[in-house]
Amino acid sequence: MLKGSEPNDIENWACVLEGGTEYEVESAKNYLASLEIPSNILSKRDSSFSVNYGEMGMVYLYVPNEYEEEARKALAEFELPEEGNNEE
Numbered sequence: 001m002l003k004g005s006e007p008n009d010i011e012n013w014a015c016v017l018e019g020g021t022e023y024e025v026e027s028a029k030n031y032l033a034s035l036e037i038p039s040n041i042l043s044k045r046d047s048s049f050s051v052n053y054g055e056m057g058m059v060y061l062y063v064p065n066e067y068e069e070e071a072r073k074a075l076a077e078f079e080l081p082e083e084g085n086n087e088e
Helices: 022-034 065-077
Strands: 013-019 040-043 059-064
Touching (some): 013 022, 059 065
Antiparallel strands (some): 040 059
């Protein structure tokens, strides 16, 4: 069973973002990639039931430990684009 709603401890990786939607976390991952900060997503969403709340709905963004501080600073300045917003 899953334990609580905390991100998993993964050796040499730090969780820098927790989100309720894959869109939100994927956008942040793409932003970090544009800054050449490697990252990976861990999704605990249960796609068979489309659960999007609680532990089974969480999506986490991890970076290697050596990028944690840089990633946190970048994400503090990151603004999630609005869905359907096509402004140029």
